[in-house]
Amino acid sequence: MNKQIKNIAVLTSGGDAPGMNAAIRAVVRTGIYNGLNVFGVIQGYQGLITNNIKPMDARSVSNILHLGGTILKTARCLEFKTEEGMAKAYQHVKENNIDALVTIGGDGTFTGAKIFSERYGINVIGIPGTIDNDLAGSDFTLGYDTAINTVLDAVDKIRDTADAHDRLFFIEVMGRNSGCIALRSAIASGAEVVLLPEQETTIDDLIKKLELGASTKKSSSIVIVSEGHKKGGAFEMARQVNERFKHYDTKVTILGHLQRGGSPSSFDRILGSRLGFAAVNALIAGETEKMAGLIGNEVKLTSIHDAITTQINKLEPDLLEMTEVLSI
Ligand code: ATP
Numbered sequence: 552m553n554k555q556i557k558n559i560a561v562l563t564s565g566g567d568a569p570g571m572n573a574a575i576r577a578v579v580r581t582g583i584y585n586g587l588n589v590f591g592v593i594q595g596y597q598g599l600i601t602n603n604i605k606p607m608d609a610r611s612v613s614n615i616l617h618l619g620g621t622i623l624k625t626a627r628c629l630e631f632k633t634e635e636g637m638a639k640a641y642q643h644v645k646e647n648n649i650d651a652l653v654t655i656g657g658d659g660t661f662t663g664a665k666i667f668s669e670r671y672g673i674n675v676i677g678i679p680g681t682i683d684n685d686l687a688g689s690d691f692t693l694g695y696d697t698a699i700n701t702v703l704d705a706v707d708k709i710r711d712t713a714d715a716h717d718r719l720f721f722i723e724v725m726g727r728n729s730g731c732i733a734l735r736s737a738i739a740s741g742a743e744v745v746l747l748p749e750q751e752t753t754i755d756d757l758i759k760k761l762e763l764g765a766s767t768k769k770s771s772s773i774v775i776v777s778e779g780h781k782k783g784g785a786f787e788m789a790r791q792v793n794e795r796f797k798h799y800d801t802k803v804t805i806l807g808h809l810q811r812g813g814s815p816s817s818f819d820r821i822l823g824s825r826l827g828f829a830a831v832n833a834l835i836a837g838e839t840e841k842m843a844g845l846i847g848n849e850v851k852l853t854s855i856h857d858a859i860t861t862q863i864n865k866l867e868p869d870l871l872e873m874t875e876v877l878s879i
Contacts, residue, residue, distance in 0.1 A: 555650075556587065556650045556651050556674065556834050556835060556837075557587060557588065557648070557650055558587065558588045558589075558590065558647070558648050558649050558650050558651075559578075559582050559587055559588070559589055559590070559649065559650065559651045559652065559653065559831065559834060560589070560590040560591070560592050560604060560644070560647070560649045560651075560652050560653070561575055561578040561579065561589065561590070561591055561592065561607075561623070561652070561653040561654075561655070562591070562592035562595050562596070562598060562599070562623060562652065562653075562654055562655065563575070563595060563621040563623050563624070563625045563655045563656060563680065564595030564596055564625055564626065564627075564628070564654060564655070564656035564659075564660040564663070565595070565625065565627060565656040565657045565659050565660045565680075565681070566625070566656075566657065566681060566682070566811065567619075567620050567621050567625050567680075567694075567811060568680045568681055568682050568692070568693050568694025568695075568697075568698075568811065569619045569620075569682075569693070569694045569697035569698070569811075569812070569813055569814065569815035569816070569819050570680065570693035570694050570697065570815040570819030570820060570822060570823040571620070571621040571623075571625075571655055571680050571693060571694070571823065572612075572615040572616060572618050572619075572620070572621060572622055572815070572823070573615075573616050573693075573815060573819065573820045573821075573822075573823025573824050573827065574655050574678050574680065574693060574823035574824070574826055574827040574830075575591070575612060575615070575621065575622060575623060575655070575823075575827065576612035576615055576616060576823075576824070576827065577823060577824045577825075577826070577827025577828045577830075577831075578653050578827040578830060578831055579591070579607045579608075579609065579611065579612045580609055580612065581827065581828045581831040581832065582831050583608065583609050585831065585835055587831070587835075588606065589606070589607045589608075590604050590605060590606055590607060590647060590649060591604070591605050591606075591607045591611070591622075591623050592604050592623065593605065593623055593624050594623075594624045594625065594626040594628075595623075595624075595625050595626045595627075595628055595656070595660070596626070596628040596630075596631035596636075596640060596663055597626040597628040597630070597631070598623075598624075598626075599631070599639075599640035599643055599644060600628065600630055600631060600636055600639045600640050600643070602643040602646070602647075604643060604647050604649075616815075616820050617814050617815070617820075618814065618815075619697075619811075619812045619813045619814055619815060620812065621655075625656070627659075631663055632663070637666070637667060637670065637671075640667070641667070641670075641671045641673075644671070644673060649673070650673070650674065651673060651674035651675065651676075651834045651839075652664065652667075652673055652674070652675045652676075653675075653676050653677075653678065653827070653830045653831065653834070654675055654676075654677050654678070655677070655678040655680040655693070656677070656680050656681070657679070657680065657681040657683070657685075657686065657692075658685075658686060658858075658859045660677065660680075661677045661842060661855045661858060661859050662859055664677055664840075664855065665840055665855045665856065665859075668839055668840050669840075674834055674837075674838070674839035674840075675839055675840060675855070676830040676831075676833045676834055676838060676839070676841055676842070676843060676852075677830075677841070677842040677843070677855055677858070678693065678823075678826045678827065678830055678842070678843055679692040679693060679826075679842060679844055679858070680692065680693040680694060681693070681694060681695075682694040682695050682697070682698035682725060682726075682732065682810060682811060683695070683725065683726050683727050683729045683731070683732070684726075684729060684731040684732070684865055685726070685727060685728065685729040685731070685863075685865070686842070686844075686858050686859070686863075687853065687857060687858050687859075687861035687863045688842050688844040688846070688851075688853030688857060688858040688861075689842070689844025689845050689846065689853075689858075690844075690845050690846055690847065690865075691818075691822060691845055693819055693822055693823050693826070694811075694815070694819060695731065695732065695819075696816045696818040696819050696822075697813060697814075697815045697816045697818075697819045698725065698732055698810045698811070699732055699735045699736050699739065700813075700816050701806075701809060701810050701812075701813050702722075702724050702732060702736040702740070702775075702806060702810060703736055703739050703740050705722070705804070705806055705809070706722055706736065706740040706742070706773060706775070707740065709722060709773065709804060710740070710741075710771065710773060713771035713772070713773060713802075714770050714771040716771075716800060717770050717771060717800065718771055718772075718800045718801070718802055719761065719771070719772045719774070719789075719792070719799045719800065719801045719802070720771070720772070720773050720774065720801075720802050720803075720804060721774045721776055721785040721786075721788055721789045721801065721802070721803045721804070722742075722773060722774070722775055722776065722785065722803075722804045722805075722806065723776045723777075723778055723784050723785035723803070723804070723805045723806065724736060724775060724776070724777060724778065724806055724810065725778055725806070725807075725810045725811075726748075726777050726778060726779060727778065727779050728748050728779040729748065729749075729777075729779070729865065730745070730747030730748050730749050730750070730777040730779070730780075730866055731865055731866065732777070732810070733745050733746070733747055733775050733776070733777035733780075734747060734777075734866055734867075734870055734871065734874065735870070736775055737775040737874060737878075738870060738873065738874055738877070740773065740775070741773075741877075741878070742773040742774065742775045742878065743760060743761065743764050743769065743772040743773055743774060743878050744757055744760050744761070744772070744773075744774040744775070744878065745774070745775045745776075745777070745874060746774065746775070746776045746777060746780040746781075746788065747777050747780060747866065748777055748779035748780050749864055749866055750866075750871070752780075754788075754791050754792065754795070757774070757788070757792065758792065758795065758796065760878070761774075761792070761796075761799075763879065764879075767879070774788070776788055784805070785803045785804075785805060786803050786805075789801045789802075789803045822845060825845070825850050826843045826844070826845070826850065829843040829850040829852075830843045833852055838852060840854060840855045840856070841853065841854055841855060842854075842855050842858040844858070
């Protein structure tokens with residue numbers, strides 16, 4: 552028998568990602584449309600522990616679709632990982648009569664949600680919000696598309712100066728152990744080489760590719776380095792190339808946190824809206840411990856267990872092969 556859901560709460564946790572606000576808006580409005588009371592938890596699990604929980608209405612999510620970050624704030628909350636912290640969180644969930652939660656975040660957020668649900672019988676649905684695109688159960692995670700566009704904007708500008716000076720630029724992008732951002736931004740920016748955590752590229756391989764470009768009169772070269780590629784990242788790769796080829800005029804740019812911010816792309820706004828809508832409908836249907844994700848342009852539910860434990864390599868083999876060809 553499904554538990555009757557009357558009051559739900561939504562929170563964002565872990566790293567912020569563009570598109571989270573679209574998901575929050577969709578959760579609030581889908582909940583209200585269906586006659587539910589919706590609460591917003593400020594600062595992720597920290598807000599459950601401190602009882603920073605606010606009622607939301609349809610107007611409290613007006614004019615947020617275009618905003619980066621998250622209006623609910625986010626946090627990495629160590630206390631929630633402890634039994635006492637989780638018990639305090641549950642106390643406040645009970646006091647506010649909250650029956651179910653929508654948690655927007657990455658694998659850590661889902662791990663916490665799963666334990667909380669199992670321990671206290673609170674229904675939870677997750678929405679994958681991370682620029683890294685490193686979760687199973689969704690072809691794309693919220694913020695990933697916007698992050699690529701942000702990288703492109705920066706690489707296009709760097710290309711201008713690289714070209715003017717015949718320079719070799721190493722540009723480091725985010726993604727942790729996933730090369731998704733690096734691969735797509737390399738294709739879309741026309742980078743000469745992309746260095747990925749999932750693929751071994753030696754200095755010799757790299758130099759061979761650069762020399763090929765030089766022999767066919769390329770006036771600039773861009774190497775996109777995924778932050779998880781190797782210890783030392785872009786600086787280390789540039790150092791090693793320069794050690795052997797002093798004639799390269801080498802520069803390094805680490806794009807860093809600017810990749811997390813900015814107005815979400817249309818793709819992320821629509822994805823956030825679809826997943827938020829689906830998450831509330833799933834809770835109403837009595838689902839729990841599932842993640843709403845996009846698989847082949849359809850919104851599907853995957854168990855949180857599978858989403859966080861399935862080993863995945865989301866690099867599309869055809870894109871990998873194409874990069875080799877198009878960068879000659
Ligand atoms: P991102 O991908 O952006 O890092 P994330 O959700 O993986 O997002 P984490 O910092 O790993 O980010 O996790 C977010 C929060 O989830 C943690 O700060 C903590 O409050 C909670 N959490 C993570 N792991 C656990 C766990 N094992 N038990 C309980 N709570 C957890």
